[in-house]
Amino acid sequence: MVAETAPSDMVVAGSRPSASLPLRAWGARRAEALAIPLGALALGFGLFSLFLLSLGKSPAAFLDLVYRGGFGSAFALQNSLQRAAPLLFAALCVALPARLGLVVIGGEGAIVLGGLAAAAVAAPLSGAASGLGIAAMALAAFLTGALWLGAVGALRAWRGVNETIASLLMSYIAIALANHLIEGLLRDPGSLNKPSTRTIDEAFRVGPMPGLEVHWGLGVGVVACLLAWLLTERTTLGFAARIAGGNVRAAQIQGLPVGRLIAGFTALGGALAALAGFFEVAAVHGNANASLIAGYGYTGILVAFLARQNPLAIPPVAFLLGGIEASSGLIQRRLHLPDATILLLEGLLFLLVLVGETLYGRFKPFSPHLWGEKRAAASQTVP
Amino acid sequence: MVPFPQSVRNVVPRDEDAAAVVPEAPPPGAIAVETIGMSKRFGTFAALDDVSMKIEAGGFHALLGENGAGKSTLVKCIMGFYAPSAGSVLVDGREVAITNPKGAQARGLGMVYQHFTLVPSLTGLENLVIARPRVPAVIDWRAERAALAAFMERMPFRLNLERPVAELAAGEKQKLEIIKQLFLKARFLILDEPTSVLTPAEAEEVLGLLRAMADRRELTVLMISHKFREVEAFARSVSVLRRGTLAGGGRVGELSRDDMAAMMMGARPVRAAPNRVGRPDPDRVVLRIADLRATDASGLRHLAVDALAVQAREIVGVAGVSGNGQKELADVLGGQIRAAAGRVEVGGEAYDGRRAQSRARRVRVIPEEPLRNACAPRMSVAENLAFRAFDRRAERGASEGGAVPGRPTVWLDTGAMRRRARDLIARFGVKTASAEAPIATLSGGNVQRAVLARELTDPVDLLVVANPCFGLDFTAVAEIRARILAARNAGAAVLLISEDLDEILELSDRIVVMSDGRIVHAVSRAEADARSIGRHMAGHH
Incomplete structure (x- = not known):
């Protein structure tokens, strides 16, 4: 079904003989990058509909609720954007190391520790200037995340430890560590029902963006996506990372510092994920508590894969997933489905996106090198 | 499929x-x-x-x-x-x-x-x-x-x-x-x-x-x-x-x-290999290896080269049966494995294969199976052609491939990359649907042409090349050997590691044989004898 949705888009491009070949080739590659994830999304919703039907629920009602809960009103939109903000950072934490061919899935740990670090430095700075406090919190989160996942990168680069497993295990450690500190050393004695760190100064709170009720994390996240795109696509450093990701042996032969690239990109990914934690503390919760462990790191993996690790595609995909998550509560109440339903949908989508990854370059309309073969053959028959 | x-x-x-x-x-x-x-x-x-x-x-x-x-x-x-x-x-x-x-x-x-x-x-x-x-x-x-x-x-x-x-x-x-x-x-x-x-x-x-x-x-x-x-x-x-x-x-x-x-x-003319021009320069030893010891990543293969020198305008052919340390030798020179002991000198100074060094000493390493070892298969031909020069911007006015490799740059110049790719594709006769096609879609000969285009356009002092013609056809082989010989004639020191004895005999000024990680035999071009080389390759010293 994924395959069937794909070529239909391309009939248009293919039937334009006037368009120059490079332009057509460029268009075909772009169309492929769009058609395959969209096909996976469509198929995922299709299969999920079957699941709903088997429970006797209406897929149409489900879609309607997703729309109303995530996108249908100003309130719903703000809610979706609010949830999209941490997803931007979490997705970058996956997409940046992916340039080096690494699959880092430990963003959740960096988010939690980033939030905790921000809350921890806010306490002793109490009473300091607003700008100083916010900068110190952000920096603390940034460095904590960089160290946490940079360690995973370093283990990968110099000791050959699998980064996927290591980052996941580090994530568990981070969560356990955070729980331990929130319930112990950093606990505000006043937080009785829900152990939390001390609430940060009002001056250190990050406010909403002008004209929106969504905090600055969204704006900073979008800018981070743009910068990440510039880094990977337009700088020599990003190109070096792509070489190493494309073939590490080729990169070594070229004398590129592969180890430092790996450690650096994973550290940057961890630092950005930790910023999500910083914004959750400074803009949403006001302190660090168990609410930090909300699974943004894991949803971020799905966002990054749906966006094909392209930083520019992350914001719209994060918005979409943010909306789906925002509608979760409504779906629970109206359709009487368990809250795991959205997880099931996300898992299904993720699986199909991964299957879609194997389909690139298989469809002739999308693959200019296959057109070339055709022309070469034609020119051979007419010597 | x-x-x-x-x-x-x-x-x-x-x-x-x-x-x-x-x-x-x-x-x-x-x-x-x-x-x-x-x-x-x-x-x-x-x-x-x-x-x-x-x-x-x-x-x-x-x-x-x-x-x-x-x-x-x-x-x-x-x-x-x-x-x-x-x-x-x-x-x-x-x-x-x-x-x-x-x-x-x-x-x-x-x-x-x-x-x-x-x-x-x-x-x-x-x-x-x-x-x-x-x-x-x-x-x-x-x-x-x-x-x-x-x-x-x-x-x-x-x-x-x-x-x-x-x-x-x-x-x-x-x-x-x-x-x-x-x-x-x-x-x-x-x-x-x-x-x-x-x-x-x-x-x-x-x-x-x-x-x-x-x-x-x-x-x-x-x-x-x-x-x-x-x-x-x-x-x-x-x-x-x-x-x-x-x-x-x-x-x-x-x-x-x-x-x-x-x-x-068919009716196509076969390119003849150009002649050997000039003699090796004994005063200019470009590569000197002394007491080198290294072990590959698996820890099973050991390299122990006591002495090996390559002069300017000389091709030293390293013969040997696959798996006798040649790959490890190339890997050390390419910076893929670190030497455990000994010295590798290029131009009289220690060399470890880092990018700055290979640029300054003008060292090029072309590994075997170029698609697997020297290219990123899913990146485009143009991008693969840029691996050597992407982080330098040519000085305005300086000739392409001049002695000064340009100043370092942070921003990628994709326009220059594309122009350079078109130029190299034309000059080296790389057959590809376009410069934007993934390099994995090219045939083996054309991948090797692209790699040679990338590595041999600028002046080279030391060229290390491993099995350059493995699995390639006739015309590609003749062309690629001609390019290696041309680099030598232009003054480069060439270390040619090959499992094809005919290739070694055709190109080398001097031949060494590796067996079990060591150099067990060395002979000049004039005295080379396929039978005795073969005997040393097979482990009878």
């Missing part, structure tokens, strides 16, 4: 299907195989067009042709990897439908691939037992061992089957592959460039024994080859493919090398 046209599956009635044939059944003795009107199209591209040829029972037939001539496609059609678009296969004069390699095996057809298909961690015995079409759920190893001992008595080669395959030398692995096919009762054996990994003596032994089996009518052999010498020495008949069609053939002995070359190449 290529969609399989199903037409051939209906050629014979159902009860003749491969699955119905009992694998243990075929009676001993060579079988004749014939293809009739074999064609294979990929889309509109005809990889194979109406090829009919017959290999007599007990024949030793060679299949010659350039890369992309359709040799592999033809044998893959015979073996049932591909369903041919048209045409059929006759075994012993009867038309058969072979829809998959298992079916081919059941009919007594076997193939030895260029790359090994053995499980490295298992012993020869274990590899043979698990290769059988039907392996019992519980294996009685004692019985298998006894049965195999009896089987090995009848085999032409002696092999220790108790050793893990990973410990075997390439020649032994090749023998084991052949034994595996004979064990599976192959009576028609296809060999895909069987000697690319063997020493001359091993090649002679293996092919000689197979020829003897063919002469006794125990086996029919079809050998894909690039080497005329081999064809003339062992094959009885030959077919030549060109661009998917049968260009000619005949009995060996009735065709001259010129005849065969003409069939292979």
Whole structure:
């Protein structure tokens, strides 16, 4: 079904003989990058509909609720954007190391520790200037995340430890560590029902963006996506990372510092994920508590894969997933489905996106090198 | 994946299907195989067009042709990897439908691939037992061992089957592959460039024994080859493919090398290698290695080079059987593994392969299998061509490839990258659909052309190149060797690591032989003698 949705888009491009070949080739590659994830999304919703039907629920009602809960009103939109903000950072934490061919899935740990670090430095700075406090919190989160996942990168680069497993295990450690500190050393004695760190100064709170009720994390996240795109696509450093990701042996032969690239990109990914934690503390919760462990790191993996690790595609995909998550509560109440339903949908989508990854370059309309073969053959028959 | 046209599956009635044939059944003795009107199209591209040829029972037939001539496609059609678009296969004069390699095996057809298909961690015995079409759920190893001992008595080669395959030398692995096919009762054996990994003596032994089996009518052999010498020495008949069609053939002995070359190449002129210009400069030793010790990533292979020097305008050829430390030597020079001890000096200073060093000393390393080791397969041709120069911006006014490699830059200049790519593609004759096509879509020869374009446009002081022509066709080989020789003539010191002795003898000013990680023999071009080199390669010092 994924395959069937794909070529239909391309009939248009293919039937334009006037368009120059490079332009057509460029268009075909772009169309492929769009058609395959969209096909996976469509198929995922299709299969999920079957699941709903088997429970006797209406897929149409489900879609309607997703729309109303995530996108249908100003309130719903703000809610979706609010949830999209941490997803931007979490997705970058996956997409940046992916340039080096690494699959880092430990963003959740960096988010939690980033939030905790921000809350921890806010306490002793109490009473300091607003700008100083916010900068110190952000920096603390940034460095904590960089160290946490940079360690995973370093283990990968110099000791050959699998980064996927290591980052996941580090994530568990981070969560356990955070729980331990929130319930112990950093606990505000006043937080009785829900152990939390001390609430940060009002001056250190990050406010909403002008004209929106969504905090600055969204704006900073979008800018981070743009910068990440510039880094990977337009700088020599990003190109070096792509070489190493494309073939590490080729990169070594070229004398590129592969180890430092790996450690650096994973550290940057961890630092950005930790910023999500910083914004959750400074803009949403006001302190660090168990609410930090909300699974943004894991949803971020799905966002990054749906966006094909392209930083520019992350914001719209994060918005979409943010909306789906925002509608979760409504779906629970109206359709009487368990809250795991959205997880099931996300898992299904993720699986199909991964299957879609194997389909690139298989469809002739999308693959200019296959057109070339055709022309070469034609020119051979007419010597 | 290529969609399989199903037409051939209906050629014979159902009860003749491969699955119905009992694998243990075929009676001993060579079988004749014939293809009739074999064609294979990929889309509109005809990889194979109406090829009919017959290999007599007990024949030793060679299949010659350039890369992309359709040799592999033809044998893959015979073996049932591909369903041919048209045409059929006759075994012993009867038309058969072979829809998959298992079916081919059941009919007594076997193939030895260029790359090994053995499980490295298992012993020869274990590899043979698990290769059988039907392996019992519980294996009685004692019985298998006894049965195999009896089987090995009848085999032409002696092999220790108790050793893990990973410990075997390439020649032994090749023998084991052949034994595996004979064990599976192959009576028609296809060999895909069987000697690319063997020493001359091993090649002679293996092919000689197979020829003897063919002469006794125990086996029919079809050998894909690039080497005329081999064809003339062992094959009885030959077919030549060109661009998917049968260009000619005949009995060996009735065709001259010129005849065969003409069939292979068609009317195209073959580029002659340029002459050696000038002599090595003994005052300018570019590369000097002293007491170098290193171990590869697996920890199994050790390198111990006590002394090796390469002068400007000199090609030093490193001969040796695959897996005797040549790859590790190239890896040390390419910065992929670090030396445990000793010194590597380029231009009189220590060298470790970092980018700044390789730029300053003008060192280029071209590893073997360029697509696997020197390219990012999914990146475009243009991007791959930029690997060497992407982080420098040419000074305005400075000539391309001047001595100053430009200043470092943070921003990627994609426009300059594209222009440079077009220029290099044109100058080096890289055949590609476009500069934006992924480099993995190029043929092997064109990948190597692209890599040479990237590495040899700027002046080079030291060129380290490993198996540059492995698996490439005639024209590409001549062109690539000419470029290496041209670099040498321009004053570069060249370390040529190659498993192809003919290549070493053709290009080198001096030849060293590696065995077991050490340099065991060194000889000048004038005194080089293939027999004594071969003896050292094979470990007789």
